[in-house]
Amino acid sequence: xxxxxSAWARDSPTPNSARVQATQNRLTFIWxxxxxxxxxxxxxxxxxxxxxxxxxxxxxxxxSESGTATPWHLDRPVKVVVIGGSIxxxxxxxxxxxxxxxxxxxxxxxxxxxxxxGAELSRILRQDVLGDPATARGLHAAKAExxxxxxxxxxSVGSPQSTAYFLSRLFEAAHGSGLKVMALTLSPWGxxxxxxxxxxxxxxxxxxxxxxxxxxxxxxxxAVALGTxxxxxDTSWSKNELPDIAIDLWHSPLAADSANPLRERGPLExxxxxxxxxxxxxxKAELLRQAQQVPxxxxxxxxxxxxxxxxxxxxxxxxxxxACQKAPPSWDCDCDAIRHSQWKGKVVADK
Numbered sequence: 055x056x057x058x059x060s061a062w063a064r065d066s067p068t069p070n071s072a073r074v075q076a077t078q079n080r081l082t083f084i085w086x087x088x089x090x091x092x093x094x095x096x097x098x099x100x101x102x103x104x105x106x107x108x109x110x111x112x113x114x115x116x117x118s119e120s121g122t123a124t125p126w127h128l129d130r131p132v133k134v135v136v137i138g139g140s141i142x143x144x145x146x147x148x149x150x151x152x153x154x155x156x157x158x159x160x161x162x163x164x165x166x167x168x169x170x171x172g173a174e175l176s177r178i179l180r181q182d183v184l185g186d187p188a189t190a191r192g193l194h195a196a197k198a199e200x201x202x203x204x205x206x207x208x209x210s211v212g213s214p215q216s217t218a219y220f221l222s223r224l225f226e227a228a229h230g231s232g233l234k235v236m237a238l239t240l241s242p243w244g245x246x247x248x249x250x251x252x253x254x255x256x257x258x259x260x261x262x263x264x265x266x267x268x269x270x271x272x273x274x275x276x277a278v279a280l281g282t283x284x285x286x287x288d289t290s291w292s293k294n295e296l297p298d299i300a301i302d303l304w305h306s307p308l309a310a311d312s313a314n315p316l317r318e319r320g321p322l323e324x325x326x327x328x329x330x331x332x333x334x335x336x337x338k339a340e341l342l343r344q345a346q347q348v349p350x351x352x353x354x355x356x357x358x359x360x361x362x363x364x365x366x367x368x369x370x371x372x373x374x375x376x377a378c379q380k381a382p383p384s385w386d387c388d389c390d391a392i393r394h395s396q397w398k399g400k401v402v403a404d405k
Contacts, residue, residue, distance in 0.1 A: 133200050139175070142205050152371050222291075243353050254325060308354060
């Protein structure tokens with residue numbers, strides 16, 4: 055297992071230590087990701103192929119170690135709990151922190167977990183949020199408005215129908231407990247140096263990602279979204295199985311889009327017969343067009359942190375600003391304040 059770097063500093067950095075602390079924070083975040091990979095529990099895009107997930111067993115440690123102590127500390131009526139993977143746990147200004155800064159009636163509690171795929175994300179809601187009395191008490195307080203702020207599923211995107219199934223269960227459980235749901239789709243990701251984006255495999259990876267994106271946006275019917283997981287499901291979704299508000303990050307300014315060139319058509323056309331799409335010869339022209347477009351779905355260079363998956367603080371600010379635009383009036387958001395803010399150990403106005 056990689057050697058763990060120094061612990062994170064808890065206080066805001068002084069000018070002389072800011073660069074050192076930023077480096078320590080980044081190394082610690084990367085160490086967490088690598089450690090999870092080493093122990094083999096990360097169905098992450100860093101793994102060559104994701105396997106279908108199984109519903110996790112009930113954990114004996116599902117309740118918070120804080121006992122009856124509340125994790126809520128601000129006198130704000132809208133309580134928002136973030137559920138997601140490593141992107142939601144970003145170390146230097148994540149979208150939840152930007153939203154709490156710009157939305158004056160919102161308090162955000164982050165329950166993201168590095169490496170969590172669809173099944174694990176569903177478990178986190180059921181056991182670590184709804185199953186934790188202290189957390190649930192704040193969400194369901196008499197004068198509180200409780201929300202789940204979701205962004206995840208990339209760690210199990212290799213099994214897109216399974217991921218959609220577990221996310222639908224997550225949304226249903228949240229609604230069943232009286233909470234509302236704002237869900238951010240998967241964000242742009244990918245790189246020519248990543249084997250999963252080589253040649254025709256790149257199109258398959260993009261299509262798997264888009265499957266989960268389109269499910270969250272409510273654009274797929276259950277039969278398509280769930281596949282064999284949807285056997286016995288009604289032909290349409292119940293209201294509780296989809297988010298109340300969906301934010302499209304995939305088709306957003308986060309994407310490289312035209313900043314990245316199209317792939318050359320020749321090599322793709324030559325290898326079409328050996329591709330996963332070989333049996334779809336009647337659609338070859340459209341598939342070639344889509345395969346050429348693959349690099350335009352990558353995360354834009356100015357929004358990348360240490361890899362092609364995780365947005366930097368500027369990327370998270372974009373994510374928060376997009377969410378802010380669809381936030382309900384009860385959140386009392388100032389989207390301009392979010393756009394003109396920055397991370398300096400905490401979110402502050404950009405002077």
